[in-house]
Structures are given as C-alpha cells and as structure tokens.
Amino acid sequence: MQTVSEKLDALKLVVSTRSFSRAGTNLAKFNTDEDPETPEARLRNAALLAELTGKCRDVTLEYPLDIQKKENTEQINRLLEDRKLNPATLAVNPLVAQRRGVLNHRLMYGTLSSPYPEVRVASINSILGVLQLMRDINCRQILLWIPDGADSPGEKNAVEMLDLILKGMRQIGIKIRKSESMLLTFRPYNPSYFCAAVPDWGTAAWLCRETDPSCRLLFDTGSLLPGESLDSVMVSLLHQKILGRVAFSDNRLGMGTLPAGSLDAGAFFRFFLNLMNAERAGLCSLDNFPVELRVESRVGDPMENLLIAVENTLHALARAALVNPDELKQMQETPDPAEANRILRDAFVMDVHPMVRHWRETNNLPPDPLSEYRGRAKQKR
Numbered sequence: 001m002q003t004v005s006e007k008l009d010a011l012k013l014v015v016s017t018r019s020f021s022r023a024g025t026n027l028a029k030f031n032t033d034e035d036p037e038t039p040e041a042r043l044r045n046a047a048l049l050a051e052l053t054g055k056c057r058d059v060t061l062e063y064p065l066d067i068q069k070k071e072n073t074e075q076i077n078r079l080l081e082d083r084k085l086n087p088a089t090l091a092v093n094p095l096v097a098q099r100r101g102v103l104n105h106r107l108m109y110g111t112l113s114s115p116y117p118e119v120r121v122a123s124i125n126s127i128l129g130v131l132q133l134m135r136d137i138n139c140r141q142i143l144l145w146i147p148d149g150a151d152s153p154g155e156k157n158a159v160e161m162l163d164l165i166l167k168g169m170r171q172i173g174i175k176i177r178k179s180e181s182m183l184l185t186f187r188p189y190n191p192s193y194f195c196a197a198v199p200d201w202g203t204a205a206w207l208c209r210e211t212d213p214s215c216r217l218l219f220d221t222g223s224l225l226p227g228e229s230l231d232s233v234m235v236s237l238l239h240q241k242i243l244g245r246v247a248f249s250d251n252r253l254g255m256g257t258l259p260a261g262s263l264d265a266g267a268f269f270r271f272f273l274n275l276m277n278a279e280r281a282g283l284c285s286l287d288n289f290p291v292e293l294r295v296e297s298r299v300g301d302p303m304e305n306l307l308i309a310v311e312n313t314l315h316a317l318a319r320a321a322l323v324n325p326d327e328l329k330q331m332q333e334t335p336d337p338a339e340a341n342r343i344l345r346d347a348f349v350m351d352v353h354p355m356v357r358h359w360r361e362t363n364n365l366p367p368d369p370l371s372e373y374r375g376r377a378k379q380k381r
Contacts (some may be wrong), residue, residue, distance in 0.1 A: 007321040008359045010287040014058040014088050017042040018344025023296030031121055040065040045303055047083035050368040053310045058088035063130045082093040089137035092130045094145050110148035112168030113161040113197055143183040149192025161197050167255050173212035181214035183244050187223050201233055201369045205242045230267055238283045246319050247292040257296035259305050261312030269348050272320035318352040
C-alpha cells in the first residue's frame with residue numbers, strides 16, 4: 001500500500017484560468033483592483049499557485065476568455081513557457097455571441113440544435129476553429145459544453161433536438177486526431193428553463209460513445225441534481241470507462257462554486273476513498289486521473305480561495321489514504337456496518353496537518369501556502 005506522501009505525490013490537479021477571475025451573479029459583480037483581468041495576469045497567478053502548492057501546473061484555458069483568434073496564440077505560448085505551465089485543456093463556450101456573422105442574438109435558440117441551419121453550421125465551424133487554436137498552443141484536449149435546450153414546451157421538438165446534437169457532435173468528432181481527445185460536460189438545469197438537450201449523465205455518456213473513441217465525460221460535481229449521489233454517479237462512470245476528469249467544487253443547487261470541501265468535507269473524503277477503491281479494482285490510476293478544482297469567488301480573494309481548495313484536496317486525500325482497505329473490506333463482507341463506519345470515521349477525524357506539512361517540506365514547498373501568499377502580498381503594498 002502506498003504511503004500518504006506517495007499518494008500526495010501522485011495526485012494530479014488541474015485549475016481553470018477562469019477560477020482566478022472574480023465571479024458574479026446575474027445581479028452584481030464586485031471587482032477589485034487586484035483581480036486579474038487579462039490572460040497574462042491569470043497565468044501569472046496560476047504560476048504562483050503552482051509555486052506555492054507544488055500542484056496545478058496543468059491549466060485549462062478558456063475560449064474566448066483567454067484566446068479569441070490565432071493572433072493570440074503566440075502570446076499564450078510564450079506566457080505558458082515562461083511560467084512553466086502546461087496547457088492541459090482548451091474549454092469552449094459556444095454561447096458567446098459575436099458582433100459579426102450569424103452567431104449573434106439567434107444563439108438564444110441554441111447552437112447545434114438551432115432552428116436556423118446557418119447557425120448550426122456556424123456553431124460547428126466555430127468549434128472546429130477552436131480545435132485549431134488548441135493545436136496552435138500545443139494543447140491536445142478540447143472541452144465542449146452543450147448548452148442547448150428549450151424554454152417552453154412548444155419551442156422545439158425534443159426528439160429532433162437530440163438528433164441534431166448527435167449529428168453535430170459526430171461532425172466535430174471526426175476532426176479529432178489520434179493524438180487528441182475531447183471532454184464533454186453538461187449542466188442539467190442551465191441555461192434552459194423547460195428542458196435540456198443533454199439532461200443527465202447517461203445521455204452525456206451516450207453522446208461520448210457515439211462521437212469519438214477519445215471522447216470522455218468531465219464530471220462536474222456542481223451539476224449534480226438534488227438528491228443525486230456523488231458516490232454512485234462517479235463509480236458508475238468509472239465502470240463504464242467513460243470518465244475522463246472530475247471537476248470538484250462545493251455549491252448549493254448549482255449556485256456558486258466554493259472551494260472543494262468547504263460545505264461537505266465528508267463527500268470530498270468519500271470521493272478519494274472511491275477513487276482509490278477504483279484504482280485497486282483496475283478502473284483508473286491516481287497519477288493518470290486529473291482532478292480539476294473550480295472556484296467562483298464572489299467574495300474574498302480568488303487566489304486565497306484556490307489555495308484553500310488545494311489545501312482541502314490534500315487533506316481529503318490524506319485522510320482517505322489512512323483507511324486500511326483490507327480491514328474495511330473485511331467489515332463490509334462480515335457484514336458489520338457499525339465497525340466499517342467506525343473505520344471511516346476514525347480516518348476522517350484524523351488530524352492530517354502534520355502529514356501534509358511534512359510532504360510540503362520534503363518537496364521544498366512553503367509549509368503554509370496561504371500565510372506565504374499573504375506575506376508576499378503584504379510586502380508588495
């Protein structure tokens with residue numbers, strides 16, 4: 001069995017550049033002078049996060065937030081190289097209206113399932129254009145979100161809507177090269193009021209299988225429906241070999257994205273427990289299974305919230321690694337649920353600060369990244 005330090009070494013964390021920016025709501029957004037507003041500022045903060053934590057060198061860039069056209073790619077490449085960051089994924093937001101062309105206000109009716117044929121074609125071409133931008137920044141993975149749906153029962157034919165989504169996905173999938181891959185994600189209740197074209201994880205998994213052999217799901221825990229089990233969905237997707245990445249955050253009904261482990265530390269602990277069980281079953285490998293940390297900071301410092309997210313992640317993994325799998329399995333097969341739950345409870349309440357601090361010191365990292373960051377910020381003032 002690997003030690004806690006070995007598990008922490010193997011953990012692969014990804015962070016999106018969007019998490020460094022100030023988030024808002026449909027009512028207000030409260031920017032400060034320190035908030036990064038440019039790709040250069042966001043990548044500078046990403047490099048600082050990696051320096052302080054020893055994690056998150058892999059970043060997810062956003063289109064069109066970070067890259068809008070080919071002319072931007074040279075700058076992005078230079079920034080990534082200078083800051084020793086890896087472009088893990090390029091995420092596409094297909095709902096961004098453009099000033100010119102057919103992708104204008106008509107996007108309110110959808111992208112791949114739009115009633116306007118020219119919008120459907122332009123949406124596919126736009127995504128294929130982002131695919132080329134992905135190659136220009138030496139990235140090998142594109143992340144696609146299907147936002148289509150309907151706001152009222154009579155707006156669209158639901159059967160035709162899903163058929164158009166599938167056809168569009170296949171046209172995109174045939175352009176994926178063997179050295180590349182695609183991630184697909186969805187949000188079951190956003191932005192459509194009545195119904196979503198991709199309503200659940202089963203439909204999303206089916207679209208992946210029908211699109212391209214490389215296509216996998218990004219399981220965003222913020223998209224879990226009320227009452228839906230994180231444990232069961234994750235294990236099901238792992239068994240189907242369709243899970244490519246998990247994006248972890250804490251929220252309520254999809255509103256807000258707090259650092260993982262802020263609201264439900266137990267769920268985060270069980271996530272890693274299930275991940276290590278899946279690893280022992282041969283379904284995945286911790287060092288090849290990226291976990292993305294997502295934070296939307298409406299209040300506070302976005303960098304501090306990301307540091308807290310990394311801290312919570314390391315602690316959750318360390319606690320899960322303390323569980324003796326053979327002892328737990330024996331209690332589960334007896335069955336003795338009281339003793340099995342005691343094993344989990346004892347690991348969950350264990351103070352793992354000394355273990356994580358020792359791992360940091362071994363890797364020449366600041367023993368307390370948050371205090372280190374605050375100290376540097378104070379010196380700049």
